[in-house]
Amino acid sequence: MLRYTLLRVLGAIPTLLLVIILAFLMVHAAPGGPFDDERVLPADVEANIARAYNLDEPLPKQLLRYLGGLVQGDLGPSYRYRDHTVSELIGAAFPLSLKLGAMAMALAIVVGVSAGTVAALKQGTYVDRLVMAFSMTGISIPVFVVAPILVLFLAVKLQWLPAGWSSSAGISRMMLPVITLALPQIAYIARLTRASMIDVLGRDFIRTARAQGLGTMTVVRLHALKPAMLPVLSYMGPAIAAILTGSVVVEEIFGIPGLGQFFVRGALNRDYTLVLGIVVFYAALIVFLNLVVDVLYGAIDPRVRYR
Amino acid sequence: MKSTRLLLLLAALSVVAVCSCSGDAPDTGVVLQRGIPSDPESLDQHKARSTQAAEVLRDIGEGLVAHSPTGELVPAAAERWNISADGRTYTFYLREEARWSNGDKVKAGHFVFGLRRLVAPATGAFYANMLEAVVNAPEIVAGELPADALGVEALDDWTLVLELARPTPYLLSLLTHPSTFPLHPAMVAEYGDRFARPGKLLSNGAYVLDARVPGSLIALRRNEHYWNNADTALDGINYHVIVQDTAELNRYRAGELHITSTVPPDNFVGLQAQFGSELRVAPYLGVYYYGYNLRRPPFKGNVELREALSMAVDREQLANKILGRGEIAALSWVPPGVASYEPTVFSFASLAKHERETLARRLYKEAGYSDAKPLKIELRYNTSDTNKKIAVAVQSMWRDVLGVETTLINEEFQVLLSNMRDAEITQVFRSSWVGDYNDAHTFLSVLQAGSAANMPRYANDEYESLMERAANQVDPERRKLYLEEAERVMLADHPVIPLYFYVSKHLVSPEVRGWGDNVLDYHYSQHLSLSAAE
Numbered sequence: 096m097l098r099y100t101l102l103r104v105l106g107a108i109p110t111l112l113l114v115i116i117l118a119f120l121m122v123h124a125a126p127g128g129p130f131d132d133e134r135v136l137p138a139d140v141e142a143n144i145a146r147a148y149n150l151d152e153p154l155p156k157q158l159l160r161y162l163g164g165l166v167q168g169d170l171g172p173s174y175r176y177r178d179h180t181v182s183e184l185i186g187a188a189f190p191l192s193l194k195l196g197a198m199a200m201a202l203a204i205v206v207g208v209s210a211g212t213v214a215a216l217k218q219g220t221y222v223d224r225l226v227m228a229f230s231m232t233g234i235s236i237p238v239f240v241v242a243p244i245l246v247l248f249l250a251v252k253l254q255w256l257p258a259g260w261s262s263s264a265g266i267s268r269m270m271l272p273v274i275t276l277a278l279p280q281i282a283y284i285a286r287l288t289r290a291s292m293i294d295v296l297g298r299d300f301i302r303t304a305r306a307q308g309l310g311t312m313t314v315v316r317l318h319a320l321k322p323a324m325l326p327v328l329s330y331m332g333p334a335i336a337a338i339l340t341g342s343v344v345v346e347e348i349f350g351i352p353g354l355g356q357f358f359v360r361g362a363l364n365r366d367y368t369l370v371l372g373i374v375v376f377y378a379a380l381i382v383f384l385n386l387v388v389d390v391l392y393g394a395i396d397p398r399v400r401y402r
Numbered sequence: 403m404k405s406t407r408l409l410l411l412l413a414a415l416s417v418v419a420v421c422s423c424s425g426d427a428p429d430t431g432v433v434l435q436r437g438i439p440s441d442p443e444s445l446d447q448h449k450a451r452s453t454q455a456a457e458v459l460r461d462i463g464e465g466l467v468a469h470s471p472t473g474e475l476v477p478a479a480a481e482r483w484n485i486s487a488d489g490r491t492y493t494f495y496l497r498e499e500a501r502w503s504n505g506d507k508v509k510a511g512h513f514v515f516g517l518r519r520l521v522a523p524a525t526g527a528f529y530a531n532m533l534e535a536v537v538n539a540p541e542i543v544a545g546e547l548p549a550d551a552l553g554v555e556a557l558d559d560w561t562l563v564l565e566l567a568r569p570t571p572y573l574l575s576l577l578t579h580p581s582t583f584p585l586h587p588a589m590v591a592e593y594g595d596r597f598a599r600p601g602k603l604l605s606n607g608a609y610v611l612d613a614r615v616p617g618s619l620i621a622l623r624r625n626e627h628y629w630n631n632a633d634t635a636l637d638g639i640n641y642h643v644i645v646q647d648t649a650e651l652n653r654y655r656a657g658e659l660h661i662t663s664t665v666p667p668d669n670f671v672g673l674q675a676q677f678g679s680e681l682r683v684a685p686y687l688g689v690y691y692y693g694y695n696l697r698r699p700p701f702k703g704n705v706e707l708r709e710a711l712s713m714a715v716d717r718e719q720l721a722n723k724i725l726g727r728g729e730i731a732a733l734s735w736v737p738p739g740v741a742s743y744e745p746t747v748f749s750f751a752s753l754a755k756h757e758r759e760t761l762a763r764r765l766y767k768e769a770g771y772s773d774a775k776p777l778k779i780e781l782r783y784n785t786s787d788t789n790k791k792i793a794v795a796v797q798s799m800w801r802d803v804l805g806v807e808t809t810l811i812n813e814e815f816q817v818l819l820s821n822m823r824d825a826e827i828t829q830v831f832r833s834s835w836v837g838d839y840n841d842a843h844t845f846l847s848v849l850q851a852g853s854a855a856n857m858p859r860y861a862n863d864e865y866e867s868l869m870e871r872a873a874n875q876v877d878p879e880r881r882k883l884y885l886e887e888a889e890r891v892m893l894a895d896h897p898v899i900p901l902y903f904y905v906s907k908h909l910v911s912p913e914v915r916g917w918g919d920n921v922l923d924y925h926y927s928q929h930l931s932l933s934a935a936e
Contacts, residue, residue, distance in 0.1 A: 127816030130528075132451070133833055135823065135854040139544045140530045147526025176616050177444035178598045184616055243648065251655050350644050352617035360617070365816055 100390055107382045111375070115165070118374040119158050122367045129174035129365045148174060161371065170372040175364045181372035184357055189376070192346070192353035196338045198273045203280035203334065208327065210281070211288025212315060218293060226285060233282025238341055242275045242348045272349045276341050280334050284327055292323040431624075431637025432932050434914070437650045437662045438641045441617050445598040447580045448520055448527035453836070453923075454663075458620055458641060459580035461927045462605040466494050466513070466562070466577045471918030471929045473840070475574050479508060479584065479606065480562070489569030489876040494562040501627035502586055503610040510556035512584035519590070520581055522549040529581035532838075535570035569876045572841035575741075579838065608634045608928035618643050622927070635916075635931030654909050660932065661917075661925070662909040667788050670727045680909050683728040684919035685739045687837035688904035689845070691732070692781070692796070693858040695828045696897060700777065707769035707777070708896035711830075713750050713762035714803040715796055721902045724795050725788070728907075732900035735889055736845045739921040742882055743842040746890040759803045766804045777806045782822075783832035784815040792901065793832070822857045833857055836904070840922060842885045843872075849892055860897035 130136070130144055145151040149160060164171055170181035214226040249256045249271060257268050295301065296319055304318045343355030350356075354373055361369035442455030450459060460468075468478035477483075480494040500508035520527050521542045530543045537553025553565035566573065576582060586604040589597050597603055603611045608630065609622035620641040624634060642659065644650040647666040653659050665673055665681065673681055694701040694708055701708055717731035730738065734745035750758050771777045781797065783789040793810050800806040808830075813821065821828050835855070837844040847853055850869055851861040865888055872884035906923035915931045 125816065126820040131816055131819045131823075133819065133835075133855075134451075135857075136528065137531050137543075137854050139540075140528070141854070143523040143530065143543065143545075144526040144528065147524065175443055176441065177449045178446065178596075178614075179616050187616055243652075246649075246652050251652055254656060257653075257656065257658065348646070348649065350618065350642075350646070350649055352615055352643075356617055363814070363816075 100386075103386050103389060107386065110382060111378055114378040115162070115371065115375055116158070118371050119161065119367075122362075122365070122370050123154060123157075125362075125365060127365055129367060131365070148172075161368075165375070170375065171368040173361075173366055173369045175361065175366040175369060181368050184369065185354065185372060185376050188352055188354045188357050191351060192342055192355060195269065195272055195276065195342055195345070195351065195353060196335075198269060199276035199280065199338055199342075200334065202273060202277040203284055204327075206277070207281040207284025208288050208324070211285040212292055212320070212323075214285065214289040215292035215296060216311065216315070223289075226289070230282035230285045233278050234286075238275055238279065238344050239348065241278055242271075242345065245271055245275060272345050272351060275348075276338060276345045279341070280337065283334070284330065287326050287330055288323060291326045292319060295319045295323045298322075432635065433638040433640055434636050434661070434927060434930060434932060435640050435642065435659045436927070437644050437653070437659050438620075439643075439645060439647075439650075439663045441643045442620070445603060445611060445614075445620075446595070447516075447583050447585070448525050448529070449595075449598075450580065451528040456580050457924075458622075459583070460578075460607070460924065461609045461622055461639060462603070462607045462611055462625075463580055463583040464500075464607040465579070465583045466496075467574050468578055468926065469920070469922065469924050471916060471920070471925070473918070473920030473922055473924065475578070478578075479513075483574075487876075489571065490566045492564040492566070492573060493557075494564070496560045496562065497629055498560055499629045500606060501629060502604045502606050503625045503627055504586075504604055505627050506586065506588075506604075507559070508584060508606045509559040510562040511559065512586060513562050514552075514554050514556050515587045515590075516583060516585035517554050518549040518552050519585060521552055527581065529579065532576055532579060532581050535566045535568055535573065537565040537567050539567075568874050570873075571876075571878055571881060572839055572843060575839035575841055608926075609639060612638070630928075634928050636927060639927045651909070654911075659909075660911040660914050665907045665909060667725070667727065677909060680912060682906075682908045682910050682917070682919060684906050684923070685730065685737065685921055686904040686906040686923050687737055687740065687840065687844075687921050688834060689732055689735065689737055690792075690832075690834045690901050690904065691735075692830050692899040692901060693822075693833055694830060694897060694899075695825050695858065697825050697859050698829070700779070701829065704769055705896055706765040707771070709750075710762045710765035710769060710804060711800060711806070712748070712896050712899045713758045713765070714806075715799050715899060715901065716755060717901055719799075720792060720795055724791050725902065728905045730903040730905070732902050735849070735893065735898065735900050736842045737837075737903040737921075740837070740842050740845075741840045742878060744882075744886060745842075746886050746893060748893055762803055766806075771804075771806075773805050777804070778809070779806065779829045780809045780811055781830045781832075782811045782813055782818055782828055784818045785812045789832055796901075825857070825859055830899075831857070834904075837922070842882075842889070846885060846888055846892070849897060858897040860892070860895065862891060862895055865891050865895075 128150065130141070136144070142151070149157065152160070161171060170185070173179055173181050173184055176184060210226050210230070214223045217223050256270050301314060301319060304314050342353060343359060345351070346353040346356040347359060357369060358373045360366070361373065438454050438457065440452065440454050442450060442458050443452060444450045444455060445458060445462070447459055447463065450456065464479045466478060466480040466483070467475050470476050479496055479500050481497045482495050484493045485491070496508065496510055498507075502508060517533065519525050520533070521530055521539050523543065523545045531540070533539050538547050538551045539553070541547040542549050542552055555563045557563055564573070584606060589602065589604045593602050600611050600613050605611065605625060608625055608628050610625045611620070612623040613619070613621040622639040622641075624637050625631065628634065642653070644653065647664050650659065650662050650664070651666055654662050696702055717733065721729040721731040733747040733751040736743060736745040738745055750761065753761065766777075781793055783793050790812065797808040797810060800808055818831065822831050822833065835845060835848055846869060848855045849858070849860045849865070850856065851866060868884050868888035868891065872881050872888065875881035875884060906919075910917050913932050915933055916929045917925065918929070
């Protein structure tokens with residue numbers, strides 16, 4: 096088991112290294128640099144700054160310096176947020192993005208599955224049509240349109256929720272971003288659940304359960320829900336990806352200082368270390384999660400270990 | 403099997419999940435909520451660069467000189483000063499009651515320490531050339547002399563002397579800039595370059611850094627040791643980083659902000675109707691311009707063509723119809739409102755629209771172009787709605803008046819900057835310049851041959867010699883004449899097409915007291931207070 100885990104960890108290193116080198120070359124290939132501005136600096140001043148931030152060195156040397164720092168767990172200082180290291184920025188931003196994503200995912204599953212189930216049970220009625228109309232709109236309207244509309248109604252007109260990220264507003268500040276991020280997923284999950292539930296409800300074993308005299312709720316809860324969930328479960332992978340990419344937009348709109356926002360700003364500002372740091376972090380996270388899953392698989396299913 | 407794998411993945415994700423504990427802003431006392439369009443890159447005054455950073459730094463630090471709410475220079479850390487007859491020696495007498503946020507006295511030596519760190523090459527300060535008029539400053543920046551050779555001296559704890567290489571009438575304005583603020587040597591000794599953090603940063607201004615959430619919030623609280631603490635009304639300032647102007651407007655509407663950094667460009671009339679006197683629009687020291695690449699054809703050595711294109715642009719229409727937010731049509735390079743200066747305007751400024759257009763067509767022909775052989779040029783701008791609107795309007799003006807075929811190219815900001823600096827493929831490009839201090843020099847020096855910001859690569863010996871004579875002139879009246887003449891010479895060469903002068907735009911809640919409009923758009927929080935709206 097230990098040997099298997101170690102082998103997997105070692106196997107991840109070349110992958111990560113390749114990702115880092117590619118990302119390093121790509122950010123440096125983009126025109127301009129982190130300190131370019133309309134207010135161009137005098138040559139002497141510019142040279143001093145380049146030296147102070149080690150940008151005067153040839154690229155291979157910069158790459159080696161970066162890798163050297165990385166080995167010691169140092170992602171370097173941010174060029175744009177000069178009072179912070181990249182590790183500090185990621186440390187502050189990731190929990191927020193994770194919380195946002197996890198809450199959106201939870202909301203999407205609970206609301207989506209419930210709505211889909213209700214629609215399936217009331218198939219053909221106005222309830223069904225309402226849910227389906229809602230989910231069609233949810234899928235078709237992009238996040239950057241939904242967000243301002245929600246803000247306009249819930250925050251500006253009704254003043255129920257804060258309009259944006261404001262550090263003293265507690266949990267309520269998460270509400271609008273979470274709803275915005277969850278909406279398309281709610282819509283998709285509701286459609287999936289409805290279709291699959293209708294299919295399951297027509298099966299023989301459901302008829303048997305009904306014949307035994309069980310009520311509708313009990314039939315759904317005990318017999319129909321589990322098989323009907325299978326397509327929804329398969330959709331979790333794409334959904335996580337959609338929420339990760341969607342959070343970049345949502346964080347930008349609501350001004351949430353999460354990873355997505357730093358990634359976008361970092362790219363636009365040519366903040367080499369910040370962009371690289373986030374790429375490395377995401378790559379390491381994905382590799383790590385896959386590793387964890389594989390190791391758990393190994394623990395559950397001994398056949399994997401000997402393959 | 404697949405779904406089990408995903409469940410395990412989800413489980414692993416939730417194990418990684420930890421509670422987010424971001425520093426929450428204190429809301430004790432009277433706290434002003436201000437919008438700021440980007441996170442200041444640093445609160446180390448020498449690593450800072452943006453106007454946003456300077457805004458926060460002016461709240462936490464204090465220089466020798468500061469501004470009143472309406473923009474006049476007023477004594478700050480220095481109580482008074484003497485200027486020698488030749489304009490080359492400035493003696494500042496500091497306030498003995500001035501204190502750092504830990505209670506230490508603010509001494510002349512702390513200014514010397516700060517200014518030496520500013521010019522020292524190892525610091526890599528962005529405004530290292532701010533005090534290039536001070537004796538030996540350029541040599542120190544170039545690495546030819548050590549930092550302690552700087553012409554700054556503390557005669558005693560309360561007397562500071564600055565020796566200049568040449569008279570610089572705007573020196574006092576420069577000394578309001580945060581890069582020239584004092585630094586506590588003990589703080590730098592203890593924390594090195596990483597002192598700009600809550601709990602570490604010692605400041606001598608009305609406020610002290612309390613909390614910071616990167617990309618989101620800067621919270622300041624009252625500096626109890628500040629010499630003028632009794633006159634400071636607000637107990638705290640929260641600067642909320644809000645990048646999108648519409649998001650900022652929404653938060654103002656929802657009552658979460660007292661002051662916005664700007665307003666969205668669209669529907670300005672609607673905003674005026676809705677907010678009335680809450681909407682504050684004032685002239686601002688900034689010019690939006692198109693530059694010509696003077697190193698390459700067709701504009702190299704073709705002043706007729708440059709003048710024709712400049713003349714064919716109806717700036718009134720751009721300012722009033724396309725923008726319509728109080729912007730001023732630019733017929734000069736230096737904006738109106740600059741202290742002790744009367745901007746020179748283009749020679750065609752007095753002509754009526756149809757006369758300009760007739761003249762423009764004649765010059766266009768003289769430059770060798772016609773309907774049969776139209777000029778084909780590329781106009782580059784960085785991607786933004788406003789830039790696009792302006793470019794489309796100018797494109798159609800050039801086509802209608804002269805028959806020029808303009809290709810619009812929008813580029814990401816960094817790409818445009820890089821192209822402008824190379825001056826290889828650019829022909830006409832959008833840029834802007836915002837004054838660092840209230841003097842014509844901050845605009846006119848941009849187009850000097852040695853200036854790195856001289857994007858058109860303009861060079862004219864007469865212009866250089868006039869600028870040089872102005873630089874060595876002590877008499878303000880004669881200096882003014884040299885600068886105005888320099889602008890006239892430069893405008894006649896048409897290296898740029900100034901299009902309009904910026905305005906500052908804020909929404910200011912009726913609760914805010916003490917707000918003053920000024921051309922620099924500086925609004926020190928210490929001048930403001932909050933009271934219930936009537």
